[in-house]
Amino acid sequence: MINRIRYGILVVGFIFLSALVFAGCGQTPAPTPTPPTPVATTTYAGDASCKACHEGTHTSYQTSKHSTAFKPLSAYPMTAPLGTISVYDALNTENKTPAQLDLSKEGTVLGVMMDDYVVAKVPGFKEKIYRVAAVHKAGDKWEVQPAKEVLDADKKPVLGEDGKPKWSAESYTCGKCHSPGVEANSPSLGVSCESCHGAGSAHVTAANDKKKGSINVPDSEDCLTCHKSDPAKDAKTGVITVNTHYGTRNFSASAHSQSGQLKGCMTCHTVHKANAAGSLLQKDKAADICISCHAEKKYDPAKIMWKNPTDERGHFTADHSFGIKYEDLGDDLATKPVEVTNPATIELLKKAVPDLAK
Numbered sequence: 001m002i003n004r005i006r007y008g009i010l011v012v013g014f015i016f017l018s019a020l021v022f023a024g025c026g027q028t029p030a031p032t033p034t035p036p037t038p039v040a041t042t043t044y045a046g047d048a049s050c051k052a053c054h055e056g057t058h059t060s061y062q063t064s065k066h067s068t069a070f071k072p073l074s075a076y077p078m079t080a081p082l083g084t085i086s087v088y089d090a091l092n093t094e095n096k097t098p099a100q101l102d103l104s105k106e107g108t109v110l111g112v113m114m115d116d117y118v119v120a121k122v123p124g125f126k127e128k129i130y131r132v133a134a135v136h137k138a139g140d141k142w143e144v145q146p147a148k149e150v151l152d153a154d155k156k157p158v159l160g161e162d163g164k165p166k167w168s169a170e171s172y173t174c175g176k177c178h179s180p181g182v183e184a185n186s187p188s189l190g191v192s193c194e195s196c197h198g199a200g201s202a203h204v205t206a207a208n209d210k211k212k213g214s215i216n217v218p219d220s221e222d223c224l225t226c227h228k229s230d231p232a233k234d235a236k237t238g239v240i241t242v243n244t245h246y247g248t249r250n251f252s253a254s255a256h257s258q259s260g261q262l263k264g265c266m267t268c269h270t271v272h273k274a275n276a277a278g279s280l281l282q283k284d285k286a287a288d289i290c291i292s293c294h295a296e297k298k299y300d301p302a303k304i305m306w307k308n309p310t311d312e313r314g315h316f317t318a319d320h321s322f323g324i325k326y327e328d329l330g331d332d333l334a335t336k337p338v339e340v341t342n343p344a345t346i347e348l349l350k351k352a353v354p355d356l357a358k
């Protein structure tokens with residue numbers, strides 16, 4: 001009896017499994033998922049690639065101050081042959097071992113920023129890139145000097161075995177705007193086409209009928225990446241100071257900015273073509289730009305766009321408020337920062353820059 005029950009269970013199980021197999025055979029197999037199409041990484045092509053199709057624009061841009069913000073050391077004829085320098089890490093004073101940099105060796109120096117700092121990679125130091133020296137004009141040529149000297153506790157130069165001050169390799173925080181190609185690993189290290197247009201390899205390789213829309217077309221927001229100069233409030237004192245570094249000081253408080261009727265920076269500035277002075281301006285004379293919209297007025301840009309009389313880093317830039325006079329700020333000439341202490345001007349700036357009211 002027991003054997004019959006077991007046999008019956010086996011038969012029923014066999015029939016059930018057979019039904020499952022036949023049912024499965026009648027179904028369409030699930031399709032194999034299609035792997036996602038890999039997206040090509042857009043890389044930096046370099047100015048030479050841009051020039052191949054835009055030679056006129058490229059040649060015109062080379063006359064601008066933007067294009068010369070970061071130049072190769074070879075662009076500076078020297079009073080003496082370049083050699084090896086010893087520099088100490090200013091960002092890691094515990095490291096007492098200097099780095100030896102042969103400035104004459106190709107690839108050692110990345111470039112020279114604003115006819116001043118010699119910028120190089122320093123293996124073994126805390127950071128990758130430093131200001132390792134400076135170039136100074138000597139007659140019709142140049143000579144290499146320390147970017148800064150190593151100082152002791154009394155702020156006196158520390159002398160090396162040769163009796164000369166030791167050279168200090170200083171931090172380089174200017175690269176984002178003065179040599180954006182370095183961080184981007186671009187063939188063009190300075191302020192190049194792709195600094196504003198973005199990486200262009202996809203644009204370069206695109207078919208002619210696909211090039212439009214394959215690269216960024218810059219607007220004022222791109223300019224403000226490096227040229228935003230709103231006033232700021234000192235975290236410790238609460239005093240509002242004017243930003244004199246980036247060249248568009250107080251523009252947010254101007255009627256030009258707040259009217260919304262202008263096309264931003266390009267109302268007065270150009271993108272590629274420099275004027276006779278190398279500035280990216282629509283005209284050779286700034287006053288002629290004002291006349292374009294204010295024919296009945298005779299503005300003197302030197303007065304309405306005053307330059308700050310003091311600055312900690314030597315940045316003397318034109319005010320872009322077109323109305324706030326220097327005398328209206330309440331600045332203390334005894335200090336290098338340009339302070340705003342006049343209540344009326346403070347209220348005007350707070351309306352333009354709400355963060356100042358916090």
